[in-house]
Amino acid sequence: MTTDQPIRDVALAWAMATRAPDFADWEGFAAWLEADASHAAAYDAVQYALEEADAVLAALPEPEPVAANDNPPGWLAGRRGWLGGAIAASLAVALTSVLWLAPGGEKLYRTAPGETQLIALDDGSTVELAGGSTLALEGPRAARLEGGQALFTIRHDAADPFVLNAGGERLVDAGTVFDVRLAGETLDVAVAEGAVIVDPHGEGIRLDPGERAVRAGGRFRLAEIDSEAVGEWRRGRISFEAASLAEIAAELTRATGTRFTSTDTATRLSGSIALDAVRADPQALGPLLAVRVTRAGDGWMIAAK
């Protein structure tokens, strides 16, 4: 049995995508299936083959991380460190920030939802990482925000500017305190001090204090923000501007560590929330945002009233 290679490859790509717990493009998937009857058959064959292989995979002995020449040394060291720590402190590893050294000397920082971390860079700059966020330090003056939010207080050096990659965009500092939030494709950059150049090779948007650029749907929109409000999440407050209930739920989960969900992507709200009140009583959100908050398993469901 041989399926046409290109169709099989697309089917495999869908099988990989649908496996992600946050996969949302069911419409796109359905459209691909509807395009040709052979697509469903190819997808079924791929899913079946992978699950059959799971049984084989599970039966194989667990691989030992032994020294081998084709092992990148950084990866091995990181993995070893984790294995050693796992015995004594598996809970701590799961709940607190972790740091690994990757092959290229990249350092990876990751916070659990509800947790924050202060990262001090060698040049005196600092990065405060919000809950549920991942930041990779690619070098002394380069970083990549893989998701979540961080406030950057960067020591400026015109000869060696600090460069941040976020959601495929390059942000270059010009003496700066700035906050970056990346949620899916939405990128939100706000400047408190100095300036940041967004997309230096393309449009080159310069953001001054009190300015904010929001990328949604592939386009940047400029907005104003009170400089004092930049990075306010560190003081236990988060703000939304025309955010859907689903987006608000995701942000609240990341900030508090309590699970909030919402299936409502249509209702949009603006406002500001003190997190302490929500931590103490998730249902306090109801009167704050004029929404309905109900218990859902170990978390809370937010719906429009």
Added chain:
Amino acid sequence: MAPTDPLEEAYLAHRERLLRFLRARGGGEASEDLLQDLWLRLAAAPDPAAASGLGYMMRAADRLMIDRYRSERQATLREKAWAEAQPGMAEGIAPAPGPERALAARQEVARVERALAELGPRAAAILRRHRIDGLTQRDIAAEFGVSLSTVESDLRRAYAAILAVREGGE
């Protein structure tokens, strides 16, 4: 019937989309029946609030079709094995797995093992963390200290190797 249950309400609201998805997924004539099966699964979900989300329902519909394919395929294989093992004998007695089948299974394990060994230790370890331990690609990227795109490309290579083994073996 006046639906008062929020899960039932959500199911009814998404009914047409779910039916369309089941048809697209190859349900054909049986799609309406499959929708009933889907409802039974949703109604039995441990967390009705979570099961009310469209994403959850679509995933459950996809799972239903994966399970259906599996059971149909295994029924075909059993019949084939029966026909090969018991030519001309009466129906109703399940054939014991013959030595040929046990050998084929062992050969497949060896082939998958070899394919994984060829991938290199990181890709094999990433595949295991993802498929067996159920970690997301993002969590694996953090654990191994590599970028998300590295995890994705390792998984893609591993899957291609697995599919190649299975296609070669059939």
